[in-house]
Amino acid sequence: MLQDFATAPEAVKSAARTLRILEFFDEIRRPARANEIAGCLNFPQSSTSKLLTSLVKLGYLDFEVSTKTYMPSIRTAVLATWRDTGYFRDGSIVTLLEDLAERSGLAACLTTRAGIFVRYLNVVQHRRQGDVHITLNARRYAVSSAAGIVLLAELPDSEVRMLVHRTKAQKDESLESMSLEEVKTNVQRAQKDGHFISHGMVSPDNGAIAVALPEAVTGGWQHMALSIAGRLDHVEAKSESIIQDMKDSVARLIGRRSA
Numbered sequence: 001m002l003q004d005f006a007t008a009p010e011a012v013k014s015a016a017r018t019l020r021i022l023e024f025f026d027e028i029r030r031p032a033r034a035n036e037i038a039g040c041l042n043f044p045q046s047s048t049s050k051l052l053t054s055l056v057k058l059g060y061l062d063f064e065v066s067t068k069t070y071m072p073s074i075r076t077a078v079l080a081t082w083r084d085t086g087y088f089r090d091g092s093i094v095t096l097l098e099d100l101a102e103r104s105g106l107a108a109c110l111t112t113r114a115g116i117f118v119r120y121l122n123v124v125q126h127r128r129q130g131d132v133h134i135t136l137n138a139r140r141y142a143v144s145s146a147a148g149i150v151l152l153a154e155l156p157d158s159e160v161r162m163l164v165h166r167t168k169a170q171k172d173e174s175l176e177s178m179s180l181e182e183v184k185t186n187v188q189r190a191q192k193d194g195h196f197i198s199h200g201m202v203s204p205d206n207g208a209i210a211v212a213l214p215e216a217v218t219g220g221w222q223h224m225a226l227s228i229a230g231r232l233d234h235v236e237a238k239s240e241s242i243i244q245d246m247k248d249s250v251a252r253l254i255g256r257r258s259a
Helices: 013-028 034-041 045-058 092-104 146-152 157-168 180-193 232-258
Strands: 002-004 061-064 069-072 107-114 117-124 138-141 196-199 206-212 224-231
Touching (some): 013 034, 013 045, 013 069, 034 045, 045 061, 045 069, 092 107, 092 117, 092 224, 092 232, 107 146, 117 146, 146 196, 146 224, 157 180, 180 196, 196 232, 206 232, 224 232
Antiparallel strands (some): 002 138, 061 069, 107 117, 107 224, 117 138, 196 206, 206 224
C-alpha cells in the first residue's frame, strides 16, 4: 500500500504543500513553471502561485523572469547540512544512487522508517516507458515493503510484533491477509541473507531489492536502507547481479572514506 505524506490528516496544508514543492524539484532536478508545479502536484493554480511567490521572497526559491521558472535557491540547498559531515554532505550517497540506477536500469532509493511506515529520503529514477515512478512524499507500510523488512531486521522480536499489531490496526484492506508469522519469516530471511527481495508486495507488477546501510555510512543518526525498485520481471531477472552490486557499492563507499 502506497500512501502520501502530504495528504495525511495530521499534515498542515500550507506546510505540506511547501515541502511537497521542494521535494518536487528534487524529483525533476530542473527549473519549472508555476503551472507545471500546480498540475503535477494537483494543487490549485492560484494558491500555488502565491506560495511560490512567498518562497521567492523568503529566499528559498529563485525566480528567472525571462523563462518564468522557479528553482530551489542555494539557501535551500544548504539547509540541514550541519547534520552530517560525511557521506551525505559530500554527495557520496547521491552518487551511489545515481550509479546504481544507471547500472540496474531501475529506480534507486534511500529510505528510513517512520513508525509503521517507510519514507523516501532520496530517489533516483530511471525513466523509461512503463517504469515505476516513486515520489518523495510517498510512504509504504514497513511490514510489506523490501526496505521496511530489512529495517525491521535490526529490531528485537518484541518491537516487530508491536509494529505488526499497530499496522493491522489501520484496517487497510491491502493488509487483511498479512500475518505476524509471515512478517517474522520475512524478517528472518533478511537477517540470514543480508538483503530482502519483495515480489509484488506493494503492487502485483512491481518488485524491489533492499539492503540496510551500516552505521559506518549513516553515522548512527537513523537507520536507513538502500533499495532498487521497478517492474517485477526486471527486478527478478537481475536480482543476483543487483544484490552483489548494492553490497559492493556500499563496501567501496566505506573503503574510500577509511583509506
